[in-house]
Amino acid sequence: MALTATGIGSGLDISNIVSVLVNAEKQPKEALFTKKETQLNAKVSAMGTLKSGLSNFQDAIKKLQSGELLNSRIVSTGDSAFFTAKADQYAQPGNYSVEVEQLALSHKVAGANVADPTLAVGQGSLDLSVNGTSFSVAIDPADSLSAIASKINNASDNSGVTATVIKSDAGSRLVFTANDSGTDNQVSVSAVDSSGTGLSDMFNGANLETLQSAANSIIYVDGQKLTSQSNTIDDAITGVSLSLTKADIGATSTLSIKQDTDSVKKNIEGFVEAYNTLISSIDKLSSYDVDKDKASALQGDSIIRSLESQLRKTVSERVSVDGVESALYELGISTDNEGKLKIDDTRLTDAVNNNMSLVEGVFSTSDTGLAYKFDELAKSYTKSGGVIDNRNNSYTEETKRLTDQREVFSAKMEQLQSRLLKQFNAMDLIVAQLNQQSSGLADRLNSLPGVVRA
Template identity: 65%
Template sequence: MALTATGIGSGLDINTIVGVLVDAEKLPKEALFDKTEQTIESKVSGIGTLKSKLATFQDALEKLTDPDSLNIRKVSTGDSIYFGASADKTAQTGNYQIQVEQLASSHKIAGTNVADATSAIGEGSLDLSVNGEAFSVDIEDTDSLEDIANKINSADDNSGITATIIKSDAGSRLVFSSDETGTDNEVSVIANDTAGSGLNDMFGSGNLTTLSDAKNSIVYIDGQKVTSQSNEVKDAIVGVTLSLTEADMSKTSTLRIEQDDESVKENIQGFVDAYNSLIDSVSDLSKYDVENEEAAALQGDSMIRSIESQMRSAISNRVDVGGTTVALYDIGIETDRYGKLSINDDKLDKAINDDMGLIEGLFASPDIGLANRLDTMVEGYVKTGGLIDTRNNSLTSEKSRLDDQRDAFSLKMDLLEARLFKQFNAMDLVVANLNQQSSGLINSLGSLPGVVPQS
């Protein structure tokens, strides 16, 4: 006898029974899988947040690893149109009177004009030189002005000459310009004809015209004459670069150089803010909420503990700066009982005014400076292939293993369900057969002689 519907023979709801039995084994395990997956995802998210905060902290550190960011000069030129200026930390504060007599210019010479710029010029070579460095280009008998210009400009050994074609009412001519300004950079052109005299007629001695003389810049600083090959005058004032833009000897402008205390304080404040933000993030990622009995994503994580330990150790250490040991507290950066930093403005102002060198050394001394040590520490975590990447790779592998376990368990549950259905269906068939036999037996007994059917 074949059953066409589950439970027909026994009257049992086999689908429900099997579902309950399978769920009894499946649901607890799936809940464990879900919890494990949630934990992994929470850790991945937490580590991502930690990496972001470390990167932000590293950005703030970079401004303190550079000594120039801790010994800044503020430069003012008023509304002068004659020059701009920049200053490094070696520049002394003070005021300077500036007069620009002459701007530097490049040397430009030109060959004779021709009516047709596409016509061939001649055959031979041109020897060119600037500032004592020479090179040569060969000229074919079919080369036009444009061909000659291209050969000069693309020459591998070009020593600093640019060739251009100028078209005017008088015709077209080739112009040779020095790439650099100043009298040291005068251009020389010698024409060598191998056939005819075309090159010499255009570029030979007496056939070249000076369009612009090579000139040095001339500037007066507090009445002292300074000459430069370019319009950038470096270290005439120690640590200062002047960029000359206009010349007028009758106009005097004032250059003012001051120590930029506010920018230094901003960089230090940026460090303090980024440090505190990182400390807050580390605390949030590692705390335990007693009221809700809930642990944060990285609560108890060894990497978090290591970061906290390294940072607190670094900010409490003293740094030897030229025989004087200095710590954050000495320049007005204080630590509270929660490990967060704050700035005592009066103390920091005094430290800046008294000796910027100590602040520079505290943060930016190579290897031992606080900013350098913290930057090295942070880099070990955030760099490609660093500790955070290693942890993420580990979590990725853990997630992959969990997915494999889910798949294997799902297959196991499918097999269990199939086995239970097979067993219950077999039982259902047996019960159906027994019921059929029982009904047949009763009918047979009822038909025996002398048996009175019950009404």
């Protein structure tokens, strides 16, 4: 007799028994899987935190790599409408009187006016020259003023001329403008007709009118005259670029240049703050909580130990500045008992105000400056294929292995459950058969002669 439900023969709750036995086998292993997964996730998150901290540190030290940023200048022109100015790290602080006598102008010439600019002009070529460099464009019989302008502007060998169609009450005409200002950049136009005289009638001789003569800019710096082809003057004052905007003979403006010590000091303080924040993050990621008996995600990790060691080594390194070995402590920056940096404000202020060559040398000397060394160290961890990337790849592989182990173990538990159900069901069937045999035997014994029933 076959059973249609488990436990009928024996009266046992076979499904529950099997579930309890399987769970007893499964739960310790599942707990181990979960623990490993939690640890891996915590390590991945910790690596993300470390990488972010290093990136913020890099942002701070990049401001100390460039001499231009570290040794910046404050430029003031008062309320002058005659020029604007920029200064790099080579500009010497001081005050300068500046007078703009004349602005540089571009040479402009124009052809004769025509009533209808859409009509063809003629056939042949236009030869143009600027500052001794010539080029030529072929003019087709159907070319209008706009077509001619387009050919000139798009010519691959255009030596510095822009052609534009200008309309006025007198009609429309083609205007040729030198791209660069100054008397060196005179525009020359010559027409050659291959049919008729249309081009010559428009562009040759008296038909070519000068609309604006080329002119050089003229300025006076502290009474010293300087003539330039351009309105942008970079050689009047060392490290200073002047952009002329308006001329007025006799109108003098004052250009003031100061060293931006506040920005320099702020950038150095930003570096110290970023370094200390990074050290705090490293300490937190690698700490051990005695009260909770719990280790942080990267406690004892070789990456953390190596990074912290390299950071502290770099902090103490000396840099050659003008042949003299110098270090951070000469700028008033030292290390406290916790491995963090602290600033002696008096010494730092004195260095920034009176010894910028030392400040610049310690931080931004090419390759050997501390800003470069810190950046290279951080980059070795944060770059693609760097230390953190490689560690995260190993975490990814470990996660994949853990997933595979889970799948294998899950299949094993399903097999265990199936095997136990078969075994218990087989036992249940045997018990049912024995019960049937016992009942049948009792019935036969009771039917024997002489049996007395109670």
